Amino acid sequence: MSGAAAGVSGGVTERLSRRGRRLSLLTKLAVFAALMVLWHLLTVTEIISPFFLPQPMAVMTVFWRILSTGRALPDLGVTFFEFAVAGPIAVLTGVVAGYLISMTRYSTVVLEPVISSLYAIPIIIFYPISVMALGIGPESKIAHGALFGFFPICLNTIQGFSGVDAIYLRMARSTGATKAQLLRRILIPAAAPTILGGVRLGLMLCFLAIIGGETIASLEGLGHRIVWYAEGMQMVNMFAYMVFVILIATAMNACLSLLELRRRGG
Amino acid sequence: MSLQSSRLPHPMVTRIAVIIGLLILWEIFGRMGTSLFFSPFSKVVMSGHEIFYEPEVRRALLTTSGVLALAFILSLALGLVLGLSIAMSKFTYQTFMPVLLLLYAIPQITILPLFVLYFGNGPASKIAFGVSHGMFPVAVSVIAGVQGIKPILLTSAASMGATRAQIFRRITLPYLVPSLFTGMRLASTAALLGVLLAELYASAGGVGHFTRRFSETFQPDKLYALIGALAIMAIVINESMRRLEKRFSKWR
Known part of the structure; x- marks a missing residue:
């Protein structure tokens, strides 16, 4: 998005x-x-x-009420619960799959194009399958969000590990580094910036995919609340919730970028 | 991590073997038990064959393709105009570029219900949502393209007495071609995402109507076939755009 x-x-x-x-x-x-x-x-x-x-003042008033009365908390809780489950799944599967694929040059050449052409598919079209299989509750959003986040994380992990300069590897081997040392001292530090870039993008996509899933078919969550007010033609409430979600997404993006930058600097 | 090319088969061969292996796994899992949610590959292909002869489904696919084409063309036109007018001068760039990036950064999925309220649940809202996804990447890459023109070209053209129109036609436009194709590729995937999101949210007549119907009536074979067709469409569009981009950015 x-x-x-x-x-x-x-x-x-x-x-x-x-x-x-x-x-x-x-x-x-x-x-x-x-x-x-x-x-x-x-x-x-x-x-x-x-x-x-609606008038901006009216939207602002409702927005302030959302913040001060905590009436968005149930929906916020649902959305963040989904994200808290889906995000780590996406990171874990993406990094592990990416690492396994990048283990040899041959498997990278064979599998990387497959994953990147799958990434070209708008993953939203698989959402009806997860709703059919897992129902309209949080499970389908978790599956959808994790799938959405998987691809950029996996692709960046492959890119990160296979982009490590061969000279470092040769040097480490010739000085007698073990496999574990090679991974910990050379591969991970060299690949980390690229992987973190993928993690930021993947987590962001995961969050937005969850909001999207809630918008399309759900009974709860922030995305659903916007639709709920839209269907009730309650424009002021709808706008206030849209502002709320956009601010959350922006704040999340800022936090993730900060994490990425700090890692890159240190 | 060395490439032992002498003993291993060509990557393409292995790649196809891996894909065939995955399809066989899919077939085996699909046959392992009768499930309401899962269907073996062969059955999906058969009902894919079947549903594409249903006039209703055909019309839906045609509608979605038409909406997508229109959204793509409008994204290109609007993005190009927007990009060129922002890149026109230093002043417009410094004033409007931050605004463009601000708008581009808004997660648009949050405002999808607004599009349906404003444009109805017919094709208009889908086109509008597709355009709002597609025009920003075009504008941004056009601007990046104009910014990337070497100043010496512009200076020397001006010193030889070229008019603004001549500079635009002889330098700016040819230099824009590669970035325009980059923008086109990004716009095609973004517009597809926008159109499909709107389709799934408010489905009157398009493909979204059928994905909803097939999933609500638990016909996984048909649902998988329809989604498979969309996925293939997406891959084909992306691949052809990538080729086009590669071809037209060679000259630089």
Whole structure:
């Protein structure tokens, strides 16, 4: 969903200088403020009907109520429970499968294209199968989220391990390193940045896939709550929940990026 | 980790063998017991053959393909216009690029119900959701393409007295071709994701209607066949876009 975004925009944003970045933060805020004012004016004057677009103040009030009364907690709990199960499954299976495939050069050449062409399939189309097999509860979202997260993690693990410079391996072997030492001292440190990049993308996709699953077929969870208000035409509540979920996703992305950067630095 | 090419078969041969092995495993597991949720490979292929002769399913597949094509074309057009107008000058770039990245970073799945409320549950909402997924990668890669043009080319063209229109036609456009194809590849997968998400959420007439019907009536063979067809479609689109991109970025 925003998975492609991380890949493409990286090169462009890195090119912005520090001064440019501060400037861009200012413009971001300015444009954001301008949009809010425009939104406010359009809805207060009822040029756009409140059935279509609720007033920003009303959305803000409900948003604040969501935060202060904790009425989103049940749905938040369900979604995070699903994520807390699906995320580790995706990381574990992705890293282990990636490591096994990258063990020999031959298996990498044979299997990597298979996995990357499977990754081209929008995995959302398998969601009806998980709903049919596992029901409408959290199980189907967990399976779907784990499957979504598996691919980038597995592919990056393969890339990370097979990209280790052969000179290091030869040197370690000629100085008599054991297999375990080779793995711990050379392969893992060299592959870690790439793998962590995959883990960040995979966990993000996993979370969004869970929200997507809840949107399409569910009885609870944050994604379901948005749909529930949409079907009841309660625009203010729907917008407040959308803002809430977008903020959670943004915060999660920021945390994961921070983790990735810290590891890369240290 | 050495490649012992003398003794091992060609990777392609092994790859096909692995895929065939997985299909055989699927067949064996599918036959091991009667399940409401699982169906052996041979049965899926047979009912795949069957359902694609049903006029309703055909129409649904055709509708989805049409929606996807339209979403893709609109993504390209809008993305190109958006990208070019942002990359036009330093001022527009510095003002609007952050906004574009901000919008691109919004997880769009959260606003899917909004699209259905605004555009109804027919093809319009699916096209709109596909476009909102597809246009950003096009715009971003067009902008990256314009930024990547060597300044010396622009300076020398200007010093030889080229007009803005000439510079655009002789330098910017040819230089854009590779990044445009990159954008096209990203847009095709993103638009497909957007269209299918909307299909599965609000399904009136398209493929989503049938995936829901087959799964609710527990007909795994038909469901697997339909999903298999979509998966093959996705792989074919992605592969052909990758080839196109490779071919058109050679000249640089």
